[in-house]
Amino acid sequence: MLKETPSQTAGPYVHIGCIPQYSGIDGIYPNDPGCALPADAQGTLIRLGGKIFDGNHDVVKDALVELWQRDGDGDKGIWLRQPTDLSNGFYQFDTVMPAAVLGAPHICLWIVARGINLGLHTRVYFPDEPKNEHDPVLTSAGKRRDTLISTRPDPEEDESDIGFPVYRFDIRLQGERETVFLNV
Amino acid sequence: MKQRSLKQRDYDWHPQALSPDYKSSILRSPTQPLLRVDGLASELDGPAFSPDVIGPLDHNLIQNYAAALGSNGEAIGPRIIVHGRVVDENNRAVPDTLVEVWQANAGGRYRHINEGYIAPLDENFGGCGRCMTDENGCYRFLTVQPGAYPFPNGPNTWRPAHIHFSVFGTAFAQRLITQMYFEGDPLIQHCAILNAIADPKAVQALIGRLDMETSVPMDCLAYRFDIVLRGEGSTPFENRMEGN
């Protein structure tokens, strides 16, 4: 039996290797992997975004967030990758509302950054979703389940420009209302 | 769609989330225990990439940056092959999986907006590369040996020379980012990031070994770095993923 290769932090320059164009390295790859929703993804467009906070409530501006989910039909997997913006710390995915597969509709996120020694898994659930009631992960999260449920920020204001629903999901790495991270 | 279970991750083998000597971990490490997810889970499935996305120079960090600018310039520094095999904990090859790398140039300088080290940029070096493993799980890069560099962690703290690796496997839960170090580097024992790993055997697993057999006479040396992803557990599930 072999042992898994130990993790090491992605460091502050993860963009160079994972999203080179975002870091200003143009032309080696035709585009940054995971930067756009696959054209054949089915479902209702949504925008998911937020910020990552450290234990001091400071915004983490050098993280990379990866997304894995089912599309709206449930039969296609979607993988996307975005930075937390280097200047304002906001990450944002334009994706589709996932089908309810293996529990209530959810989106899997994986977060790496300087200071994170082993990538963190978490999930995004949706507000006002009746299936949340019986979702095994939300249920076992107990009192901390709300840290896994996204919110709808002021729909009129936020959606006037883009014309589809916006969900906000902030991630707290440490301290008060610390996000539930998964051993999966 | 076939799903499966993965062996439980050995969190004591990995670097500890809170490693006070690595200052950046102090405010970025969760304090609550991770929530265990048993049985079938979305994270047991993951993205697959087509080899068609890989360009002919993507694995060649000596040439790929200059080539993208329309030049045939080459990066400065000791020429090396970095290669190895991606397997799982059951020693099964992980074929057709994406391997991404990034690194500093030979002087220890990254091409990045937040980089402030005084060592110069190399006009022919971008520092990123990628390839897919072949049917045996093997990968191969051509690059220059990166330099050591200082980082703001203590009064005089340096990173040993290293190459960052990102590997996918077939399940989101196998996703791994790590760093390869170089055999014989005296800075290894002084590195706060490596020292976040408790078990010396785990540290050894991150050290690429000089591989004279793969080196090319009068051209380049070679280092070998094998990567192990989480393996399938003993209780595989069958699941058709048809809603719930």
Ligand SMILES: [Fe+2]
């Ligand atoms: Fe580095």
